[in-house]
Amino acid sequence: MNETFNFEEFLKVLRENFKLIIGLMLLGGLVSTAITSFLIEPIYETNTQVLVSQSQSRETITNTDIQASLQLVNTYSDIIKSPSILEEVVKNLDLEYGTSGLSSMIDVSSQNQSQVLNISVTNEKPETAEKIANELANVFQKKIPKIMNVDNVSILAKADVGDNPQPIFPKPIINLGLGIIVGGLIGLALALFRSMLDKRITTEDDVQKYLELPVMGTVAEFK
Structure with a gap:
């Protein structure tokens, strides 16, 4: 058949x-x-940028200084998500998360050969994501001189979710x-x-x- x-x-x-x-x-x-x-609960994302440079007291910057700053980028990426930074952010904003929970919301990245660190924060509430990103950048900038004995971090762009934020998921x-x-x-x-x-x-x-x-x-x- x-x-x-x-x-x-x-x-x-x-x-x-x-x-x-x-x-x-x-x-x-x-x-x-x-x-x-x-x-499905929506997830929002916001970003802030910080610049890693040589000490702000230096009047002239050489190529060696730039290379040294590039080498610090990876180190600073780890410092941003370190407990000492995150604990102060949690305390300042009175967050309901612990440092491990907050760390899972944060992603730090940089382009190849760039001195700029991009800090991304995700959260169910866009306003909370914005507050965390900006406070994280502020605390990081404030604590770096004590941690590294050098004042070389500048905030390039603050996080701003705008009037009509759209979820990334x-x-x-x-x-x-x-x-x-x-x-x-x-x-x-x-x-x-x-x-x-x-x-x-x-x-x-x-x-x-x-x-x-x-x-x-x-x-x-x-x-």
Whole structure:
């Protein structure tokens, strides 16, 4: 018995189950939108920048000074997230997080061969993220002279979430698209499964396909 499934039959399945597939695509989109809007807590991000340079008391800066500053960037990245810095930020802002929780919200990065450190802070509340980022930069700038015996940190840009902050997660449009795709795939899988289980012989082609018998004649449909 020949049960190969060709492209023409695949298109037939799509036509016969068009409403099912479209319905599940719409349902998938609605479900993903509802989950994004009501179940997933949005995450906001803000950034501040600090410059690592040579001591501000120096009147002239040489190439050696710049290279020394670049070498300090990695060290300063670790200092920013150190307990001594984070503890003061938690205390100053009266945060409900511990230092480990606060550290998980902070990311410190720099471009290659750059003396600028970018401090990113994520939080469920955009205003809280902004306060943490700015306080972190202030505390870091204040404590560096005591830690490194050199005053060489300047704040280039303060964090500002603006009037209408947008979350970095979740992404409603992406989630909507994924919901539609998943719904469509489920609909297609159900349609194919139903087609494979349906062994009814309803057309002349079915007689030739499943029974491998020639069609001698047909009976007209009476209405």
